[in-house]
Amino acid sequence: MYFPISDCTVNPVYLIGLGFIIGILGGFFGVGGSFIAVPALFAMGVPMNFAVGTDLLHIVGKSMVAARKHRTFGNIDLRLAAVMVPGTILGSEAGVQAIEALKKVAKVDLVVGLVTIVVLLATSIFVFAESWQALKLRGSRKPVSQQTAQEKDKRAFKFISRWTHSFKWSPTLSLPHSGVKSISVWAILLVSFVSGIFSGFLGGGAGYIRMPALVYLLGVPTHIAIGTDLFEIIVSAGYGSFRHAMNGNVDILIALIMQTGAAVGAQIGTVLTQYFNGPRIRIAFAPLPLIGAGLIIYRLLTEHAAHLTR
Amino acid sequence: MKPPFHWKIFLGELALYTVLVLTYFLAVLHYLLGWLKGLYDHDRTSFAIVALLLMIGQAAVLEVLSSFLFGLIRGKRK
Numbered sequence: 223m224y225f226p227i228s229d230c231t232v233n234p235v236y237l238i239g240l241g242f243i244i245g246i247l248g249g250f251f252g253v254g255g256s257f258i259a260v261p262a263l264f265a266m267g268v269p270m271n272f273a274v275g276t277d278l279l280h281i282v283g284k285s286m287v288a289a290r291k292h293r294t295f296g297n298i299d300l301r302l303a304a305v306m307v308p309g310t311i312l313g314s315e316a317g318v319q320a321i322e323a324l325k326k327v328a329k330v331d332l333v334v335g336l337v338t339i340v341v342l343l344a345t346s347i348f349v350f351a352e353s354w355q356a357l358k359l360r361g362s363r364k365p366v367s368q369q370t371a372q373e374k375d376k377r378a379f380k381f382i383s384r385w386t387h388s389f390k391w392s393p394t395l396s397l398p399h400s401g402v403k404s405i406s407v408w409a410i411l412l413v414s415f416v417s418g419i420f421s422g423f424l425g426g427g428a429g430y431i432r433m434p435a436l437v438y439l440l441g442v443p444t445h446i447a448i449g450t451d452l453f454e455i456i457v458s459a460g461y462g463s464f465r466h467a468m469n470g471n472v473d474i475l476i477a478l479i480m481q482t483g484a485a486v487g488a489q490i491g492t493v494l495t496q497y498f499n500g501p502r503i504r505i506a507f508a509p510l511p512l513i514g515a516g517l518i519i520y521r522l523l524t525e526h527a528a529h530l531t532r
Numbered sequence: 533m534k535p536p537f538h539w540k541i542f543l544g545e546l547a548l549y550t551v552l553v554l555t556y557f558l559a560v561l562h563y564l565l566g567w568l569k570g571l572y573d574h575d576r577t578s579f580a581i582v583a584l585l586l587m588i589g590q591a592a593v594l595e596v597l598s599s600f601l602f603g604l605i606r607g608k609r610k
Binding site for chain 1: 577594
């Protein structure tokens with residue numbers, strides 16, 4: 223099928239299939255799935271600038287479906303999500319501006335890329351080690367129906383979130399839905415701002431940074447972290463796709479077709495979270511940042527090769 | 533208590549989405565394609581707004597329809 227906006231020909235069945243797979247990942251892990259979608263679209267023949275912008279737009283629709291479904295399961299902390307929104311938007315803009323500014327400085331791309339790879343590798347190793355330990359922990363003796371969200375979600379390294387909660391820089395607020403008695407608004411804004419920077423720098427929703435940050439730094443139970451992260455992805459991807467559309471990098475028809483598959487996948491992924499406990503979801507999540515790291519390595523190598531051929 | 537997993541619900545949803553995809557091919561591609569391309573070429577701000585609205589609208593419709601289908605199938609099972 224020919225898509226006149228991006229001037230390319232792509233089989234729509236592939237688009238629906240790709241959307242379906244990314245939808246499952248998004249609903250289950252709370253990620254945008256750009257690390258798969260962008261290279262896959264590019265491989266199908268969609269120009270890279272359109273692949274990035276179109277993927278962001280389809281993420282908006284997919285995350286809306288998944289987030290609404292997560293809300294019916296009580297997996298979104300609306301108070302936390304609302305506080306995170308300004309940090310996410312400012313972070314996304316800062317990430318985009320920073321990358322534009324850094325492009326003018328030689329070798330800075332390499333440094334930023336390497337730092338990001340280290341962060342992603344560390345995230346992956348940490349999540350795997352923690353969830354491996356958490357799987358060995360004994361759960362609460364209370365009946366499941368009487369357990370709070372915090373008691374249901376076993377975590378091995380709780381000292382990190384306790385340390386974050388110990389900062390009482392005002393204003394502070396409680397997050398009863400997540401079982402957090404008191405936390406500084408600045409801690410929430412910092413987490414959303416930093417994950418927003420990753421979103422602006424790498425493109426996509428940066429769920430593979432935000433989701434673990436919500437769990438380990440803010441002490442949010444895994445299922446609620448996934449739902450709340452999806453809510454933030456709607457904001458960051460919505461903002462990003464609007465900017466890309468203004469620059470002419472969005473093929474709305476490709477995004478709409480992808481989203482028809484993604485909507486089904488997102489619902490399946492969301493429902494599947496009900497059959498796995500927090501540590502099992504997290505241990506399955508652990509390899510995802512490695513894919514992000516692999517993509518940055520690929521980008522750095524191809525840019526280096528292109529530089530050599532000039 | 534974990535909710536039971538109903539494959540029939542998902543198969544029903546897949547059938548619904550197949551119909552929706554065909555509807556999109558017919559409606560969006562045949563009726564909106566020219567208009568969207570014109571908007572893309574001449575008014576990027578409007579294009580960006582329309583693109584976001586279309587995506588949000590499609591997501592909302594798919595979500596509502598699938599929830600309706602869930603309810604319908606669950607009702608029949610009861």
